[in-house]
Amino acid sequence: MVYNFDEKINREGTESVKYDLRNNVFGKADVIPMWVADMDFRTPDFIREAVIERAKYDVYGYTFREDAYFEAIAAWIRRRHQWDVRKEWMTYTPGVVAAFNMAVLGLTKEGDEVIIQPPVYPPFFHAVESHGRKLVTNPLIDTDDGFIMDYELLEKQAKTAKMLILSNPHNPVGRCWTRDELKRLGDICMRNNVLVFSDEIHCDLVLPGHKHVPFASVCEEFAQHSLTAHAASKTFNLAGMATSTIIVPNEELRKTYVNFVESTEIHLGNIFGKIATKTAMEKGEEWLQQLLVYIQGNIDYVVDYINKELPKIRVHRAEATYMLWLDFSAYNLDNKELNHKMIFEAGLGLNNGKEFGKQGEKCLRINLACPRSVVAEAMKRIKEVF
Ligand SMILES: Cc1ncc(COP(=O)(O)O)c(C=O)c1O
Numbered sequence: 001m002v003y004n005f006d007e008k009i010n011r012e013g014t015e016s017v018k019y020d021l022r023n024n025v026f027g028k029a030d031v032i033p034m035w036v037a038d039m040d041f042r043t044p045d046f047i048r049e050a051v052i053e054r055a056k057y058d059v060y061g062y063t064f065r066e067d068a069y070f071e072a073i074a075a076w077i078r079r080r081h082q083w084d085v086r087k088e089w090m091t092y093t094p095g096v097v098a099a100f101n102m103a104v105l106g107l108t109k110e111g112d113e114v115i116i117q118p119p120v121y122p123p124f125f126h127a128v129e130s131h132g133r134k135l136v137t138n139p140l141i142d143t144d145d146g147f148i149m150d151y152e153l154l155e156k157q158a159k160t161a162k163m164l165i166l167s168n169p170h171n172p173v174g175r176c177w178t179r180d181e182l183k184r185l186g187d188i189c190m191r192n193n194v195l196v197f198s199d200e201i202h203c204d205l206v207l208p209g210h211k212h213v214p215f216a217s218v219c220e221e222f223a224q225h226s227l228t229a230h231a232a233s234k235t236f237n238l239a240g241m242a243t244s245t246i247i248v249p250n251e252e253l254r255k256t257y258v259n260f261v262e263s264t265e266i267h268l269g270n271i272f273g274k275i276a277t278k279t280a281m282e283k284g285e286e287w288l289q290q291l292l293v294y295i296q297g298n299i300d301y302v303v304d305y306i307n308k309e310l311p312k313i314r315v316h317r318a319e320a321t322y323m324l325w326l327d328f329s330a331y332n333l334d335n336k337e338l339n340h341k342m343i344f345e346a347g348l349g350l351n352n353g354k355e356f357g358k359q360g361e362k363c364l365r366i367n368l369a370c371p372r373s374v375v376a377e378a379m380k381r382i383k384e385v386f
Contacts, residue, residue: 003291006372007042009040031349035349037234037322038240046283046284047283063269063274065269070245073281074087076281077247081217091254092243092244092246095231096231106259112134114128114165115164116137117139118139119139119359121199124165128165147175151184154188158189162195163195169200171202171321172323172356173316174316177213196225198214198229200212201230203230204288205235207292212320216249226248227246228248229245230247232276232281238273238280241273242269243269302324302368309383310382312328314329323365326365329363335362341385
C-alpha cells in the first residue's frame with residue numbers, strides 16, 4: 001500500500017495545540033504552524049480503525065495494560081533497535097514528559113544536580129527547576145560537522161551530579177548519537193554514579209542511513225544504571241493519547257520508580273492510548289518506512305534550499321526527528337526582532353530557539369512533518385523576508 005503524505009488535512013477547530021492556540025502563542029492566528037512536535041499527516045488508518053472499533057463498545061471503564069501490550073512494544077524494540085528488552089522491565093506513564101518529571105522527583109532529592117544538554121527540549125529545564133533540583137547545563141558544541149557533546153565539561157560536572165537527562169536522538173538539533181558517543185557519555189556517568197534518563201521518544205524517527213542506538217543497549221552497566229523512555233506518539237502521530245513506556249532493566253531501580261509513579265496514582269492510563277500504541281507496534285512498519293522517506297525528502301528540500309538561496313542561515317541536515325534547527329546569527333537580529341520578522345512578515349509560526357536554552361537566542365526550530373507543498377511555501381516566504 002502506498003500512503004499519501006501530500007494530502008492537506010484541515011486541523012483547525014479540533015482543539016489542536018498547533019493550530020488552535022496560534023493566536024495565544026504567536027499573537028497571530030493565521031501563521032503557518034510549524035512549531036509544536038506533532039505531524040500534519042493522518043494518523044495511520046490501521047490505528048484509527050482499531051481505536052474506532054474499541055470506541056464502538058458500550059463501556060469505557062478503567063483498564064490495565066495486559067502482557068500482550070508490553071510484548072508488542074518489546075518485540076518492536078528488539079526488531080528495530082536490536083535491544084533485547086523484556087516486557088517485565090516496562091512500565092506505563094502518561095507521556096514521556098510526565099515520566100522524566102517522575103524520575104527527577106522519585107530518584108533525586110531537593111538540591112541534587114541534574115545535567116541536561118542544551119539546546120534541548122524545553123520541558124527538560126522545567127523538570128529540574130520546578131522541583132527544586134539544581135540545573136547543570138552541558139551545552140552541545142556546534143561544529144561544521146554538526147553538534148557534538150562536550151565530554152571535558154561533562155567530566156567535571158558529573159563529579160557532583162546525580163542524574164543526566166539525555167535526548168537520544170536529540171531534539172532540536174536532530175543528532176542520532178552514535179554508539180561511540182553514547183559510550184563516552186555513559187562511561188563518564190557510570191564512573192561518577194550519575195543515573196541516566198534516556199528520552200528516546202524520537203528513536204523511531206531516525207532517518208535513512210542512520211541507526212538508533214538505545215543508551216541501555218550499549219553495555220550491561222548502562223542498562224543497570226538508566227531508565228529509557230519509549231513512545232509511539234511522535235512516530236505515529238498519537239501525542240494526544242498521552243501514552244508512553246518506561247524501561248528499567250534494574251529491578252531495584254524499577255521498583256523505586258514504579259512505587260513512586262504509583263504513589264501519584266497517574267499510572268492507570270487511558271484505553272485508547274493503549275490500543276493505538278499496541279496497534280502501531282504490531283502493524284506500523286510499512287507506514288513508518290514510507291513516512292521516513294517523506295520526511296527525509298522534506299529535510300533535504302529545506303537544507304538544499306537554504307544552502308542555495310539563504311546561505312546566511314546555518315543548518316545541519318537532521319539525522320533524526322522531523323525538525324530542523326535554524327541558526328540566524330549571521331543576520332544580527334536579537335531574539336525579539338527575529339521572531340517578530342518570522343511571525344509578522346513571513347507569517348510562519350516556528351519555535352523560538354530561546355526556549356531551548358540561551359544558546360538558541362538567535363535560532364528557530366522548524367517542524368517539517370507536513371506536506372511538501374507547505375514546506376515549499378514556508379521556504380518561499382523565508383526567502384522573501386530574509
Ligand atoms: C525529547 C522529547 N521528549 C518528550 C516529548 C513529549 O513527550 P510526551 O508528549 O509523551 O509527554 C517531546 C515532544 O516533542 C520531545 O521532543
